[in-house]
Amino acid sequence: MIISRGDGIRVYDDSGKDYIESVAGLWCASLGFSNERLAKAAYDQMLKLPFYHSFTAKSHEPMIDLAEMLIERAPVPMSKVFFSNSGSEANDSAVKMVWYYNNALGRTAKKKIIGRIKGYHGVTIAAASLTGLPNNHRSFDLPLPGFIHTMTPHFYHGAMEGESEDDFATRCADELDKLIVAEGPDTVAAMFAEPIMGAGGVIVPPRGYFPKIQAVLKKHDVLLVVDEVICGFGRTGNYWGTQTFGIEPDLLTCAKALSSAYLPISATMVSEKVFSVLADESHKIGTFGHGVTYSGHPVPAAVAIETLKIYDEIGIAEQCANVGSFLQEELHRRFDDHELIGEVRGVGMIAAMELVADKAARQNFDPALKMGARLVKLCEAHGVIARGLPSDSMAFSPPLIMTKEDVTEMCDRVSLALDELTVQVRRERLAVV
Ligand SMILES: Cc1ncc(COP(=O)(O)O)c(C=O)c1O
Numbered sequence: 126m127i128i129s130r131g132d133g134i135r136v137y138d139d140s141g142k143d144y145i146e147s148v149a150g151l152w153c154a155s156l157g158f159s160n161e162r163l164a165k166a167a168y169d170q171m172l173k174l175p176f177y178h179s180f181t182a183k184s185h186e187p188m189i190d191l192a193e194m195l196i197e198r199a200p201v202p203m204s205k206v207f208f209s210n211s212g213s214e215a216n217d218s219a220v221k222m223v224w225y226y227n228n229a230l231g232r233t234a235k236k237k238i239i240g241r242i243k244g245y246h247g248v249t250i251a252a253a254s255l256t257g258l259p260n261n262h263r264s265f266d267l268p269l270p271g272f273i274h275t276m277t278p279h280f281y282h283g284a285m286e287g288e289s290e291d292d293f294a295t296r297c298a299d300e301l302d303k304l305i306v307a308e309g310p311d312t313v314a315a316m317f318a319e320p321i322m323g324a325g326g327v328i329v330p331p332r333g334y335f336p337k338i339q340a341v342l343k344k345h346d347v348l349l350v351v352d353e354v355i356c357g358f359g360r361t362g363n364y365w366g367t368q369t370f371g372i373e374p375d376l377l378t379c380a381k382a383l384s385s386a387y388l389p390i391s392a393t394m395v396s397e398k399v400f401s402v403l404a405d406e407s408h409k410i411g412t413f414g415h416g417v418t419y420s421g422h423p424v425p426a427a428v429a430i431e432t433l434k435i436y437d438e439i440g441i442a443e444q445c446a447n448v449g450s451f452l453q454e455e456l457h458r459r460f461d462d463h464e465l466i467g468e469v470r471g472v473g474m475i476a477a478m479e480l481v482a483d484k485a486a487r488q489n490f491d492p493a494l495k496m497g498a499r500l501v502k503l504c505e506a507h508g509v510i511a512r513g514l515p516s517d518s519m520a521f522s523p524p525l526i527m528t529k530e531d532v533t534e535m536c537d538r539v540s541l542a543l544d545e546l547t548v549q550v551r552r553e554r555l556a557v558v
Contacts, residue, residue, distance in 0.1 A: 147511050148510065152323060155360075155385045155386070156525070160385065167427065188426050192421075199394055206395075207415075209417055210391060212352070213253075216252040219317070222376065223350070223376070224236055230402060234311055235311055238255060243257050245257075245322065245325050250267070297331070298341050305345045318335075319351075320335075320366025321356055321471075324514065327476060339372065350375065350378065351367050355381060359436065376399060383433075384428045389425060439526075444526075460543070465481065476522075480496050480518070483557035490517055500519055503546055511539070
């Protein structure tokens with residue numbers, strides 16, 4: 126499929142066919158595909174200062190202004206911002222800062238990093254090691270030693286017979302506690318977590334999960350790095366996913382909607398507790414030996430500044446809470462009782478629905494049937510670009526400018542695709558009905 130142009134929440138292929146982008150590209154084009162203010166911000170910055178760097182005590186206004194805007198908007202007090210070009214690099218930078226921090230404190234054995242099974246944090250070496258998806262490890266000699274994974278907080282599949290959501294959350298925290306104790310608390314440095322797991326299946330944690338997890342981390346003096354690469358900037362109905370789930374990060378990474386994806390930029394935010402230690406150590410060494418040529422590049426930084434201004438003007442969190450609650454209602458109303466849909470889940474402007482072969486047993490289709498991919502193809506035929514996820518789940522993470530009318534139109538198109546899939550499944554007798 127060759128995508129030739131975009132307009133609002135839609136993109137058009139090279140034959141002119143229109144598609145509603147139900148995942149904003151890769152969960153990122155938050156202001157849609159034709160925002161002129163962002164194009165102009167890039168053009169104006171190109172004319173003024175097309176490049177400058179942040180090495181050898183240099184800086185420039187777009188980077189400084191954007192850092193200050195992020196600190197002002199941070200969900201918990203943050204001290205400094207380090208910029209890079211992708212979510213993966215933002216997470217790799219966070220891993221390196223955690224290691225540097227513990228070396229500076231003389232805790233040279235406290236280095237292991239915990240991710241979660243089905244978590245996704247990117248594909249560079251540390252980020253892929255943090256990721257808990259087999260295809261990002263298999264044949265890559267990953268994860269690196271010292272990266273360990275705890276259980277997925279997915280109530281629908283993970284809960285035991287008769288277990289309440291609260292008990293399940295407690296069990297997740299107990300498992301984490303056991304893992305840290307088994308590894309040795311003096312060897313565990315940090316845990317990374319997405320507020321909602323995105324690429325792993327849009328997995329919304331059970332109520333009370335993060336406060337319980339965070340209590341375990343605090344007990345063992347393990348830092349929490351919150352990966353807001355998908356959830357940041359309104360997606361969950363608050364400015365940060367951190368706020369939706371009551372999390373208090375020590376470091377926070379973000380990317381994607383930071384610039385509405387118009388240009389690559391990501392950020393690693395660091396609390397004063399961590400920063401002061403990093404600063405002392407780098408003063409001792411003489412430099413903080415980390416940075417990339419395009420850290421805080423002025424053009425993406427200018428686009429990000431304009432993006433954050435637009436979010437303020439439209440009240441991005443309220444907009445997402447409002448349209449997002451309609452999106453969730455519509456998905457539940459239309460698909461909860463559907464014979465092929467096991468679970469509809471989500472918060473705000475992020476959701477998924479999961480295909481099942483046996484609804485009563487919560488049993489997925491045989492992966493060889495590639496049922497999720499079939500649904501994605503049918504959605505495309507009906508004019509929706511959709512994203513298939515593990516366990517035949519289909520994600521919804523549309524541009525945040527979507528209106529309720531757009532939601533209705535998107536759901537109408539998806540319903541037609543699902544009707545067609547249902548006919549195929551019945552004809553081929555693939556589901557238990
Ligand atoms: C939660 C999360 N973290 C990190 C990343 C990696 O970002 P990038 O692809 O920009 O490296 C992604 C990408 O989808 C993501 O969803």
